[in-house]
Amino acid sequence: MIITKTVKEVKEHVREWKKQGLSIGLVPTMGYLHEGHASLIKKAREDNDIVIVSDFVNPIQFGVGEDLESYPRDFAADCKLCEGLGVDLIFNPSPEEMYLDGFHSHVGVDVLSQNLCGKTRPIHFNGVCTVVTKLFNISEANRAYFGQKDAQQLCIVKRMVRDLNYNIEIIGCPIIREDDGLAKSSRNTYLNPEERKAALILNKALTSGKSLLLSGELDADKIKKAITDIINSEPLAKIDYVEIVDTKELQPVKQITGEVLCAIAVYIGKTRLIDNFFA
Structure with missing residues (x-):
């Protein structure tokens, strides 16, 4: 090499x-x-x-x-x-x-x-x-x-x-995840044990949002609210953004009519983590 x-x-x-x-x-x-x-x-x-x-x-x-x-x-x-x-x-x-x-x-x-x-x-x-x-x-x-x-x-x-x-x-x-669902990231090393556990809220929220979408919910605001509510249930989490955007221009959508990207950025303590799904 x-x-x-x-x-x-x-x-x-x-x-x-x-x-x-x-x-x-x-x-x-x-x-x-x-x-x-x-x-x-x-x-x-x-x-x-x-x-x-x-x-x-x-x-x-x-x-x-x-x-x-x-x-x-x-x-x-x-x-x-x-x-x-x-x-x-x-x-x-x-x-x-x-x-x-x-x-x-x-x-x-x-x-x-x-x-x-x-x-x-x-x-x-x-x-x-x-x-x-x-x-x-x-x-x-x-x-x-x-x-x-x-x-x-x-x-x-x-x-x-x-x-x-x-x-x-x-x-x-594809995203590679830890066994408990946290997306692999170099910044995960910043997390202390309590924050590492709290960070699982990102994948939990996205999984819930994706299930909602796949079950037929096409109102982007309702899916975003469901994701937001789950993240806000974790005291160590502070939301930067929760967005659902089209995959062509990455602009917010109200009604889901084609492929979308659901992306989030959340601070766990002082560490900013991102995660997403396409659907």
Whole structure:
């Protein structure tokens, strides 16, 4: 397994792989890898000759007061997991390597980024789109893999690729959960034992909301209220948002007539967690 910290070295390896006609799968991550990331890597390994994992905590997608400095990191463990899954190259650049002195270029997607997490994290998705664009260009990947837990991110990246004619296929992979239903997340490590137990309210609320929808309830406000009431029953939970949106523009719907995304963001103590379902 190759470990590199420079764009130049990645490009050199990519050039050789392309000469051999090999397909490349990219798994963009911010490190501190868990079973959710592993599922993306496994899918990439099935689909491609070469697998590249980027391991980079991207500073430009964090706003003021967010957890950039405290975001969990364990590069040695990341390397061990990747090597065990047959990754060919890990790209672990510094911020200075990714954003050269005088960096002024950014990529963004309007409309889809303005609701849900975009309301309270206004710079977040421009940072995501910019770093993902760079990773696509550096890796020249045929396919890139993203988890459905970050559903808004997945929809935005797919729209960016479509709108800007990127020559890459975006593949969304299912949410991986703990045995008790909590969605896998690097931020779960912030939770103390009491908060970890309280966090189960997210999946409980979403499961109830989805059951309501599948039983025939099409009034989005009634489903949102049912989800909200369950979350509010947990004293340690504070809702950021509970939304039901269409899957094309990510705009709120009143009456459910087609596929929708039900997405929530909830603070458990000081830790902000997200979860969702498509239906």
